[in-house]
Amino acid sequence: MRQCFRKIQVLAILVTLWMAHATVGVATAQEVATGRLTAPKLFPEKTLAYLRVDDVKQLREDLSNSMMGKLGNDEQLKPILMEFYGSFVRATERMQDVFGLNLDEVLSIPNGELAIALLPKDRGIGKLVRNDDGDRVRIQSDRPAVVLLLDAGAEITSVQILLKRMDESIDPEMAHTEKEVDRLTLHRYAHPNRRDQQFAYFIDNGVMVASSDSELVEQLAGAWITQQPEWKTLSENRKFTSIMSRSVGTEGERPQISFYADPMAIVREFLPRDASGAMVKAVLPALGLDGIEAVGGSSIIGPPDxxxxxxxxxxxxxxxxxxxxxxxxxxxxxxxxxxxxxxVASYMTLNWDWSSTVEGVERLYNQFRGEDALQQQVFERMNERLGLDVRKDILENLEGRVTMLQGFVRPVRINSGSNVYAIRLKNPEYFKNNVLPKLLESIPERVEVQSETYGELKVNVVLVGRAERFAKDGPIRRPEICIAMIDDYVVISDSRYMMQQLASRVNGSVGKLSDSLEYQLISDRISAQLQDKECSGISFARPEETLQLFYELARDPKNRERLKGMAGGNPFFQSLVNALEKQELPPFSVISKYLAPSGGFLVEEETGLHYMTFSLRRD
Structure with a gap:
């Protein structure tokens, strides 16, 4: 079922990209209008979380020019996507009755900047008053607030239709008031007896700024008019600027999508004001979690190369x-x-200092449970059960490198995806002769264990689950836990198929991944980004391998029947079933010609951890 769901997600992405292209047509990139504040220069410095699209219209165009966008616009694939989207629109006709707009009209509303943020109770922009000591302090709100900036451009009339429908359907006790702030009209909806039920907004030149805090909207309106906020803004937040400076394109291109969050500030904001909340606040520094300053990043579509x-x-x-x-x-x-x-369909490897991690775990565990607690309460129990010295025989034998591979078992099943995990050892011979046999002996007797040979590779196969539960032509394959020693690695897979693939490489009957052109293209890009410096880990993937699995599942009549059973009253699944029944999928070669390999790398920096992923453009 998981693979089926992934297939549906992929089709949904293709539909979205096609819709974006159809909506935009020949639209050109839209620059941020001069004379108005963008979200980072309007939202306060203390913003807890933030998501922004620089220009939705330009993003639509960039997406339509991307490989997935071109895939969605292919003449042989478009009919099934059109059928799906048309069926989905028909299945969501009630949207018109509720919102006053159909699905197309709702999706076409954003036409410029779109940003949403979560602000703390102490927003850093409250009104200044004098306290009992005569000092000027800011009034703090009693709850966090959500703020939205939406540039709808010419589609602002659709926004006004939505607002009108909201006004008509809102709780009759909610009072609607208006206030003039210079050229702006502030609209406020508030329940007289419930302070947490309020909403306010203003509209200016096709841009709507709205919030769950009406006083906040009034202050934002003042800054909007003067273009000079009286508070420090998100663009002056050191943590925010540090992350954004590491999230540009290879040639300094601005990201179309950016995000930012302060996890610890969010935790503190929502902790209850009682003894349990106070205890958690005290524990955070003890655990060192207050060292998580922020997380963020970006997505850039269509940069050079x-x-x-x-x-x-x-x-x-x-x-x-x-x-x-x-x-x-x-x-x-x-x-x-x-x-x-x-x-292989994908490859990932990571280097890790396991000894330092184990020492840190022991130090932290003992800090809370007592001296030598980890050894006595955890390791000694494991040692007794396995007949091993877990620390010496396993943990101290870890060299530090872990590699993960993925492939797909044929014939296609819902769980055709198969993983391989390889752990590099300092002393593989000791592990092979003294540790692995004891681990195999600890497997319960009721579990079937077989010893098999694939060429030069000797493999222990642990069959999971009762055989009668897995029909030969059933939708789910029986997991097969395969364990083998290859060079300095202990290798574990969940299928004989993947272990046989490794054996073929050991025997020399198939080529090495490192020699493949696709991998070399990714490796060269990674080296260029790192400027020949080492990193902690890299990833490589062939998306056509994954998509082919979804493709084969979509063509499988048995799988379509299962999808029908899932549809029920869900308009999305119903639309997907209709599309698959009415339109024939084109040959997979039509899809694969648009797909190119992707990769990524992880580096440790002075400021933290940075992970960059990318996909190549197929010419």
Missing amino acids: FDSITHMHLLLSSPRRAVLSLVRPKSGATAPEAWVPDT
């Missing part, structure tokens, strides 16, 4: 304490091992 780039940055204080001291990626070799075949 790429189809897309995504940045993720975790901003951490230094030095890292307690829990954060356990986060120990390290630089190291990332080229695919010689035994990794070029047939």
Whole structure:
């Protein structure tokens, strides 16, 4: 069922991209209008969380020019997407009755900047008053607030229709008042007896600014008119600017989508004001979690030489304490091992300082449970059950590198996706002769364990679940936990198929991933970004492999029947079933010609951890 759901997600993405293209047509990029504040220069410095699209209209155009956008506009694929979208629109006709607009009209509303943010009780922009000591202080609200900036442009009339429908359907006790602030008209809806039920907005030149706090909207309106907020803004937040500076394109391109959050500030904001809340606040520093300063990143569509780039940055204080001291990626070799075949759908490897992580876990555990508690309460119990010294035989034998592969077992099943995990060891011979046999002996007797040989590879196969539960032609394959030693690695897979693929590479009958052209293209891009510096980990993927699985599932009549059973009263699933029944999917070659490999890398920096992923553009 999980694979079926993923297939539906992919089709939904294709539909969305096609819709975006159809809506935009030949629209050109829209620059931010001069003379008005953008969200980072309007929202306050203390913003808790933030999501922004720089220009929705331009984003639609960039998406339509991306590989997935072109895929969605292919003449052989468009009929099924049109059928799906048309069926979905018909299935959501009630939207017109509720909102006064149909689905197309709602989707066409954003035409410029779109931003939404969560603000704390102490927004940093409250009115100044004098306290008992005569000092000027800001009034703090009694609850967090949500604020929205929406540039609808010429579609502002659709927004006004939505607002009118809201006005007609709102609780009769909600009072609607208007206030003039210079050229702006502030609309406020508030329940006389419930302070948490209020909403306010103003509209200016096709832009709507709205919030769940009416006083906040009035203050934003003042800043909107003067173009000079009286408070520090998000654009002056050091944590925000630090993350955004690491989230631009390879040649400094501005991201179309950006996001930011202050996790610890959010936790503190929503903690109850009681003893339990006070206790949690006290524990956060003890755990070192207050060292998580912020998280953020961006998405860039269509930069030079790429189809897309995504940045993720975790901003951490230094030095890292307690829990954060356990986060120990390290630089190291990332080229695919010689035994990794070029047939895999994806590859990822990570270097980690396991000894420091184990020491940190022990230090933290003992801090709360007592001296030597981890050894006595955890390790000794495991040692007794397994007949091993877990710390010496396993943990101290970890070299630090972990590699993960994925492939797809044929014939296609819902759980055809198969994973391989490879852990590099300092002393593989000791593990093979002294540790692995004891681990296999600890497997319950009722579980079937077989010893098999694939070429030069000796494999222990643990069959999970009762065989009669997995029909030969059923929708779910029986998991097969395969364990083998390859070079310095203990390798674990959940299918014989993937272990046989590795054996083929060991025997030399298939090529190495590191020699494949697709991997070399990704590797060259990663090296260019790192400027020949080492990183902690990299990833590589062939999206056509994953999409082909969804494609085959979509063509499978049995799977379509299962999808019908899922549809029920869900308009999305019903529309998907209708589209698949009325239109024939084109050959997979029509889809695969638009897809190019993707990759990514993880680096540890002075400010924290940075992860960048990208996909190439197929010419």
